[in-house]
Structure formats: C-alpha cells, structure tokens
Amino acid sequence: MLEHKSQEILIKSRRNIFTNIAGGNPSLFSGTGLDFSELREYNIGDDIRSINWKVTASQQTPYVNVFNEERELNILCVFVLNSTIYFGTKRFKQEVMSEILSLISYSTLKNNDRLSTMIFSNKEEFYHPPTRSRGSLNITIPASLSLDPRDKKCDYKAMVEQIRKRSKKRSLIFIIGDFYGEDIDLSALARNEVYPIIVRDHFEQKPSLYTEIGLLDTYNNKVSNVNITPSLVLKYEKVLQSRDAKLHEHFISYGMRAVKIYTDEEPFVKLSALFRRQ
Amino acid sequence: MAEWSFEYPIAFVVILLFLLLERFAPARVNSIVFPQAELLKSLSKASSNWLWLLRLLIFMLLAVALSSPIKQNDMVLESDKGYEISLILDASGSMEQADKFAIVKDIVLDFIDKREHDKLALTLFADFAYVAVPLTFDKRSIKMLLERVDVGVAGVQRTALYEALFMSSKLFKGSHSKHKIAILLTDGIDNTSKVPLSVAIDSAKKHGITLYVIGVGSRGDYDARVLRRIAKETGGEFYEANSVKKLEQIYAEIDSLEKSDIEIKKYMQIDYFYQYPLALAILMLVIYVWLRRRNYAV
Numbered sequence: 382m383l384e385h386k387s388q389e390i391l392i393k394s395r396r397n398i399f400t401n402i403a404g405g406n407p408s409l410f411s412g413t414g415l416d417f418s419e420l421r422e423y424n425i426g427d428d429i430r431s432i433n434w435k436v437t438a439s440q441q442t443p444y445v446n447v448f449n450e451e452r453e454l455n456i457l458c459v460f461v462l463n464s465t466i467y468f469g470t471k472r473f474k475q476e477v478m479s480e481i482l483s484l485i486s487y488s489t490l491k492n493n494d495r496l497s498t499m500i501f502s503n504k505e506e507f508y509h510p511p512t513r514s515r516g517s518l519n520i521t522i523p524a525s526l527s528l529d530p531r532d533k534k535c536d537y538k539a540m541v542e543q544i545r546k547r548s549k550k551r552s553l554i555f556i557i558g559d560f561y562g563e564d565i566d567l568s569a570l571a572r573n574e575v576y577p578i579i580v581r582d583h584f585e586q587k588p589s590l591y592t593e594i595g596l597l598d599t600y601n602n603k604v605s606n607v608n609i610t611p612s613l614v615l616k617y618e619k620v621l622q623s624r625d626a627k628l629h630e631h632f633i634s635y636g637m638r639a640v641k642i643y644t645d646e647e648p649f650v651k652l653s654a655l656f657r658r659q
Numbered sequence: 660m661a662e663w664s665f666e667y668p669i670a671f672v673v674i675l676l677f678l679l680l681e682r683f684a685p686a687r688v689n690s691i692v693f694p695q696a697e698l699l700k701s702l703s704k705a706s707s708n709w710l711w712l713l714r715l716l717i718f719m720l721l722a723v724a725l726s727s728p729i730k731q732n733d734m735v736l737e738s739d740k741g742y743e744i745s746l747i748l749d750a751s752g753s754m755e756q757a758d759k760f761a762i763v764k765d766i767v768l769d770f771i772d773k774r775e776h777d778k779l780a781l782t783l784f785a786d787f788a789y790v791a792v793p794l795t796f797d798k799r800s801i802k803m804l805l806e807r808v809d810v811g812v813a814g815v816q817r818t819a820l821y822e823a824l825f826m827s828s829k830l831f832k833g834s835h836s837k838h839k840i841a842i843l844l845t846d847g848i849d850n851t852s853k854v855p856l857s858v859a860i861d862s863a864k865k866h867g868i869t870l871y872v873i874g875v876g877s878r879g880d881y882d883a884r885v886l887r888r889i890a891k892e893t894g895g896e897f898y899e900a901n902s903v904k905k906l907e908q909i910y911a912e913i914d915s916l917e918k919s920d921i922e923i924k925k926y927m928q929i930d931y932f933y934q935y936p937l938a939l940a941i942l943m944l945v946i947y948v949w950l951r952r953r954n955y956a957v
Contacts, residue, residue, distance in 0.1 A: 465694030595691070598694075607699055609703075613702060
C-alpha cells in the first residue's frame with residue numbers, strides 16, 4: 382500500500398522535530414501541567430509561576446507545585462483504521478495520519494517518554510508495547526502504512542474498551558482518525574489526557590464535483606450513482622457540520638482538545654500550534 | 660360514432676424497455692472512491708427520485724405519441740363523389756290500404772341502409788308535398804323520421820305527385836354531384852294540379868336527375884302512361900309493383916343499377932393526436948434537461 386512512504390515520513394518527521402524545535406524545549410509537549418507530584422514551601426529561586434495560589438492563600442505562606450523532575454509520561458498513540466481513510470485528494474488520509482503518528486512518536490521518544498502504539502479497526506490490528514527505543518518507529522510506521530483499511534470499519538466502543546485495557550496508568554492518549562461516525566463516545570477515557578486528532582480532506586467535506594458520478598464505497602465495494610448538485614452538496618455539508626459540532630461538543634465536555642488536520646496541511650505546524658497552547 | 664384507438668399499440672413496449680434498461684443497464688459514469696458515499700447517496704435520494712419519475716413520464720408520453728392515438732370518424736365523403744338520392748314517397752290515404760305504407764317503409768329503410776356512402780333526402784306527398792329531410796349523410800335522422808311518419812302527415816285526400824317531383828328536384832339546386840337520382844313511389848294519380856307535369860319534368864331534367872318511378876298497387880291505381888313518361892324523359896326506369904316481393908326486387912335493382920364505386924376509394928377520416936403527447940414530452944424533456952443542467956458549472 383503505502384509502505385514506500387514510511388522512510389520519507391520518518392525522515393521528514395525527524396527533520397521537523399530536530400530542527401524546528403531547538404533549545405531547551407525540545408519536545409512538542411514538554412512543560413507544565415502534567416506530572417504533578419507534591420506541594421512544598423516556596424524557596425528563593427523558585428519559579429513564581431509555579432506558586433499554588435489557592436494553597437498559599439489558605440496557609441498564609443507561599444507554596445509551589447512540584448512536578449516530577451524525571452517525569453515518565455506514558456503516551457499511547459491510537460491509529461484508527463477505517464475504510465474512509467482510504468481517500469485523499471492531495472495526499473492520502475492514511476499517509477497524513479502516519480505522518481502525525483511519526484511526529485508524535487519521534488517527539489515522545491526524543492523526550493525519553495514511554496510510547497506505545499495501537500492500530501485499531503473493529504479489533505486490535507497491531508500493538509506495540511511501551512518502549513523508549515527509537516527503533517520501534519521502523520515497526521510502527523510501516524505497520525500503520527501497510528494495513529489496508531478498505532474493508533475495515535472502526536468500532537469506537539470496542540476501541541475505547543481496548544484502550545482502557547492497555548493504559549492502566551494515567552496516560553496521554555492521541556487518537557488519530559477521521560472520526561466519521563455518529564456514536565463516538567470517548568467519555569470512558571476522560572481520566573487520561575486525550576487528544577483526538579481529526580484528519581480530513583477538503584474534498585470529502587465539500588464534494589463540489591457537479592456531475593453525475595459513481596461513488597465507490599470501499600467498505601462494501603458498492604458503487605452508487607449520485608447526481609451531485611450544489612444543493613445536494615449544501616445539504617451534505619450541513620449534515621457533516623452538525624455531526625462534527627456534536628462531536629466537538631462531546632470533546633469539549635470531557636476536556637479533550639481536538640485538532641482537525643486537513644490532508645493539504647502540514648501536520649507538524651498544526652501539532653506544534655496545539656501543544657504550544659498548553 | 661368517433662372511436663379512439665392506437666395505430667401502433669406495439670409502441671408501448673418502449674415503456675417496458677425503458678424500465679428494463681433502467682434496472683439492468685444503469686448509465687455508465689466514471690466512479691471515484693468516496694468515504695461518505697452512503698450518506699451522499701441517501702441525501703440525494705429524494706431529488707433523484709423526482710428526476711426518475713420525470714424521466715419515466717417522458718418515456719410514457721413518447722410511447723403514447725409513438726403509438727399514435729387516433730380518432731376514427733365515420734366515412735365522410737366529398738359531396739361530388741357520391742350519389743345523391745332523393746326518396747319521394749306517397750303518403751296519401753290510399754297508401755294505408757293493405758298496409759302498403761308500412762311495407763314501403765320497411766323496404767325503403769332497408770334501401771337506406773344499403774346506400775351507406777350516399778347522400779339521401781326524403782320527400783313526402785299527399786295533399787301537398789313537403790321535404791322531410793333535405794340531402795344529407797345523416798342516415799340516422801332520415802331513418803328516425805321515416806320510422807315515425809305515417810299516412811296522413813300531409814293530408815289524406817289528394818296526391819300532389821307533380822309538386823313533390825318539383826320540390827324534390829329543387830333539392831338538387833347547387834349540387835355538384837354527378838349522380839343525382841330520385842326514386843318516386845306512388846299509388847295514385849296527381850289530382851292537385853298545383854304544378855303542371857311538364858314543369859315538374861323540366862325541373863328534374865334541368866338538374867340532371869335520373870328518375871326511377873315505381874307504381875304500386877294494381878294497374879288502374881296509377882297512371883302508368885304518365886309515370887313511364889316521367890321515367891323516360893329523365894333517363895330512368897318505370898317499374899310496376901303489385902306485390903311486396905316485386906317491390907323489394909325493384910329497390911334491389913335500383914340499388915344494383917346505381918351502384919356507387921365509392922367503396923373502392925374508401926375515405927376514412929382519421930384525426931391524429933400524437934402531437935399533443937409529443938409536445939408535452941418535449942416540454943418535459945426541456946424541463947428535465949434544465950433541472951439536470953442548471954446546477955452545473957458551464
């Protein structure tokens with residue numbers, strides 16, 4: 382399928398991670414907010430930004446939050462295999478998803494965090510247990526590119542179950558997929574920090590190809606002739622938008638910050654923007 | 660009278676063919692892989708159903724147009740091609756004897772049926788003569804009228820034979836027909852003398868009418884000499900009928916003598932109506948194309 386892309390993606394990601402993120406902030410998602418360990422009294426020289434104001438106010442002496450010096454982040458990347466990722470006008474959605482996976486993986490491994498990778502359709506297609514080895518990338522990225530998504534249909538409920546099983550400890554979870562579906566419920570993962578990464582193509586959201594055309598659904602291999610008209614596209618966009626709005630609301634309500642990446646965009650730019658905001 | 664029918668009902672096979680092709684040979688279009696094909700398909704269902712219905716309707720109308728709906732009318736002949744026959748009947752009191760008038764009526768009705776391509780007129784006479792029905796193709800009304808008339812409609816005393824002849828001749832005024840015939844049936848002698856015999860004959864000759872004269876009853880009842888003269892001068896025949904059978908034979912003979920050859924040039928009036936469904940189909944086709952095209956970028 383797309384195996385030949387794996388080297389290209391790996392090199393590109395490495396270059397991005399190593400050249401664009403220079404200095405003392407080498408990771409996409411390094412920094413504060415995650416691995417809180419204890420409170421202690423303020424000493425001269427402490428970063429005043431880490432003062433815990435609530436506790437300071439109640440104790441009447443300054444306290445600071447202390448984070449794990451050697452934090453060991455557990456990061457789980459979930460690659461959602463669904464028939465709909467077999468599509469793309471500029472680049473294949475699957476390819477872009479692999480690139481995202483590789484960017485996150487590189488970043489994680491460079492930071493010496495523990496990375497596990499899961500590819501899931503209606504069952505677990507592939508799992509790489511937690512590792513710090515960069516060599517694992519040569520397994521996970523080709524795996525994500527070589528699996529044929531055409532006859533797969535993602536079962537989100539089973540996926541959530543499987544993630545819960547795999548991540549006993551609190552983790553950072555990246556779910557990379559196109560999130561088409563009406564019953565996506567990630568609420569069971571709320572105790573982790575979840576980042577849904579939605580990969581879409583502009584054309585699939587606005588198929589402005591006004592003609593009669595056969596549309597091949599790769600899942601059941603059925604061609605349906607559809608006469609695409611502007612009014613139909615408008616209706617279709619509306620349905621998609623309302624579904625996406627519902628999905629977005631769901632993510633917001635569980636404190637999950639989603640990002641939408643289109644196939645004609647640079648995943649690195651979008652991801653950096655997402656993590657800088659932390 | 661008018662009958663609706665289709666000239667080529669086989670053309671309705673077109674509808675069946677259309678349905679078969681729609682089912683088994685869908686339009687071949689280019690295909691692309693599309694993730695949300697099902698959703699897009701389900702959304703387009705309503706409008707594509709309308710288009711399909713419109714398409715079906717167009718084909719149905721075209722099939723109807725192709726099968727050529729027609730309205731068949733009775734034969735209508737151009738007036739100068741067929742015969743024009745004036746029937747002149749004696750309705751005087753004497754015709755009542757031996758049920759003569761009823762018998763004559765039956766035979767004449769039969770005769771009218773036989774002359775289906777000709778124009779007919781009916782003149783009755785007794786005390787005076789009157790034209791019951793002028794020359795017409797409308798056999799039905801002549802028959803209806805003849806069935807209802809009886810002896811005495813024009814009086815019972817006298818026999819206005821010459822006047823009837825004269826008036827009947829005048830019916831042909833302005834006629835273009837080549838074959839003008841009058842069949843005069845009487846059982847009496849003219850005794851009104853409103854119109855002299857010579858005038859009556861002259862008017863018949865002037866219009867080119869061939870007169871067949873039939874005397875009914877026994878020899879003395881009618882003036883055979885006068886009747887023969889009338890027939891002779893107009894180029895017709897004089898018959899004497901003293902029995903029902905004889906009378907029937909006479910009418911049959913006249914019928915065969917003046918057999919119209921119109922039947923060969925049978926003229927059927929057919930009104931075609933295919934243009935209406937065709938026009939409607941074309942209109943709908945334009946609408947269909949417009950519906951399909953209006954959305955596309957040129």
